[in-house]
Amino acid sequence: MIALLALLVAVAPAEPDTSELEGLLDDAVISGASNGQESASDAPATTSVITAVQMRALGLRSLDEAINFLALGMSVQNPLHSVELGARGVLLSGDYGNHVLVRVDGHAVNEQWDGTAYFEQGLALPLEAIDHIEIILGPGSVLYGGNAMLGIINIVTRRAADRPGLMLVAEGDLSPSQGFQGRLDSSGFSSPGGSARVGAGWAGQFSLFGQPSSLVAHAEYYAQNGPTFLFGPQSGTDGVTHDFGPRSLSPDVWGGRAGYDTEVPSLYARLEAGEVTASLRLASYRRSTPYMNPVNSAADFADPDSYERDGWVQMDLRWRHHLTSRLDTTARVYADDYGYHYQNVISDAATCGVVLSGPCKTGIDGQARWGGVELSGDYDWTGSGTLTTKLGVEGRLRRVSDASFLTDVQTGADMGASSHAPILEHVLSAYLQQRATLLPRLHLNLGVRVDEDSRGGTAVSPRAAVVLDLWRGGTAKVIYSTGFRPPSLYEVDYSDQIQVAAPHLESERVRSIEASLEQRKGRTHVMLGAFRSWWLDMIALAQLPDRSLQYQNSSRIDNYGLEAAASAAFEPLTLGLTFTAAHTQQEGHDLSVAPQVFGNAYVTWAFAGAHTASFAVSAVGSRPADRAFDGNFPTTPTAPASAELRLAFAGPLWRGLEYRAGVDFNTGRTVPYVAGPNQYEDPSAAARPAAELAPTVRLTGFAGLQWRIAP
Secondary structure, three states: OHHHHHHHHHOOOOOOOOHHHHHHHHOOEEOOOOOOOEEOOOOOOOEEEEEHHHHHHOOOOOHHHHHHHHOOOEEEEOOOOOOEEEEOOEOOOOOOOOOEEEEEOOEEOOOOOOOOOOOOHHHOOOHHHEEEEEEEEOOOHHHHOOOOOOEEEEEEEOOOOOOOEEEEEEEEEEEOOOOEOOOOOHHHHHOOEEEEEEEEEEEEEEEEOOEEEEEEEEEEEEEEEEEEEEEEEEOOOOOOOOOOOOOOOEOOEEEEEEEEEEEEEEEEEEEEEOOEEEEEEEEEEEEEOOOOOOOOOOOOOOOOOOEEEEEEEEEEEEEEEEOOOOEEEEEEEEEEEEEEEEEEEEOOHHHOOOOOOOOEEEEEEEEEEEEEEEEEEEEEOOOOOOEEEEEEEEEEEEEEEEEEEEEEOOOOOEOOOEEOOOEEEEEEEEEEEEEEEEEOOEEEEEEEEEEEEOOOEEEEEEEEEEEEEEEOOEEEEEEEEEEEEOOOHHHHHOOOOOEEOOOOOOOEEEEEEEEEEEEEEOOEEEEEEEEEEEEEEEEEEEEOOOOOEEEEEEEEEEEEEEEEEEEEEEOOEEEEEEEEEEEEEEOOEEOOOOOOEEEEEEEEEEOOOOOEEEEEEEEEOOEEOOOOOOOOOOOOOEEOOEEEEEEEEEEEEEOOEEEEEEEEEEOOOEEEEEOOOOOOOOOOOOOOOOOOEEEOOOEEEEEEEEEEEOO
16 A cells, blocks of 8 residues: 555656646645635645545545545445444444534534434435535544534535536436345346436526625435345244234244335525625435334334434525734524434334234434524734634524324324423533644644533533644644534433433543645645544443443543555546555444445546546445344354445536436445344344344446536
């Protein structure tokens, strides 16, 4: 790996008159690390930038695909549901993305009930609205508060001046059905499954109230059905015969042929008028899998009435004003509404918890509404950018509630609803960041934030970064950063017959130190880095002396590793690669699901007439499954190493009409998630079956058209 990185620098074209200028032009400008524009080489974090041009050339159709094929240090695992995201060897399965902060044009997408963020189609942001994506590794709570523990994904949408006019999009894909644990055979092509996406957008510039203004708006509808997989057979291991519903192989045997479904309508709009920017996001995300509730040993197999659904309304209004030549101020108000609904059908009436003659439906509803005000100022002490101070305060109110329900499917009668009264909570924050160029080659970035949260207490988040320009194009960084996550409402407040509420939970915390060395020569970039992080007060279920369960700050994670990245452009060829190797331990064993070795590489060839051909690969090492250390299986369930390969073509067709098409193949058959009712085995049982791992989509062909009608 190191030899290959060195080779990329050595073979860069010798163009002494232009290489320095090209290097400056190719040094990406990011805004997410310091909440203000700066070059990636100066940013107080390890970053990578994914552009819309790259995503189109490689045939990438969602955020999780962009991360897997182009990002440094992050990887995605897909259980045929909402995907899970990890960074630098840490992935916390079942967290619903609440350890990564996702921002769209400066607005946090993570909701305030559970901190949820999605990274696949569930991001619910029209793809054509995106200009670029900034991947910022490491804790980032210093400016943004909670959830920024693994890193920050900062999405910047396109400007009206870039591609004005009307844009129409139609795209789809097909995948063959698969056999047990992802096996491919010729019969799979007779009943393929797939997805379709249609969208429309408009961008334009005009005058509003005498101010130069612009509007960018995109709407999209995405739907997926299949492909199907063959699951099972499995029988319950609790010694009781269960009814797994009418779609299972037989009433008492879990399994059969089933697929998964997704539906995502979304709208995003941003209006700029002079110094004022307003944005609006409306979206819904509905999905289902054959195993909606993997921990309920009697849950029905593949019932279409078992699903999850999220809904969002997000509004943001921002006023930026140059008060003086050295002082910029920003005032921001925002308001969000989020709703969550989960339901699961259980045909085995004996496990419904009440006396019924037929199936029941159980689930939970969550609701969060929040709004806030943020005021900040940036002062340039010298007028040249060598000494700047950012100071800000933020106040937020949120109203959160949830309720569980149990319904008789035959009669529709409510058999046991329980709800918690809405809770009004607050978050008060203040942050300070100081950037200074002490010497021409020495740059400092120091910051601290204090958050006082009704749920999780007080958190102090410092950061310190030193950037040293070693020689022309050579940069060294040393960074210390921190992050935290307040507990969710469910972790703090939920209680039932076996679980006790935990009102005194504190926030999870992480501390990280990293160092890197970067070299730029012309349009060639090489980076080598090392990192070390300590995760403290991690929230986990613990058993009390009376055998009841309660969430407690009882776990910790130790993590360290190495990472590398390289990219180069030798017209008409563009290529890049990343590599991460980590060692992560939680309570004396490897962290489940999280890949410890992973990386990606791509090459793009530009043809005459703006056509491109690209080949990309995303690879991960073996990963222990989610029940590897507590499922008592006879052999440790492990997903083997695998690689996903993608070949894509893109280019113009006629008068603003563009195409892209390609094929994706995954060498792996399974992902590190135990599927079906057998999540745990009795360690004293004489015969214990091996775990069944969830399959992965092996082969996909896709094609799409984009038509821009310029004004």
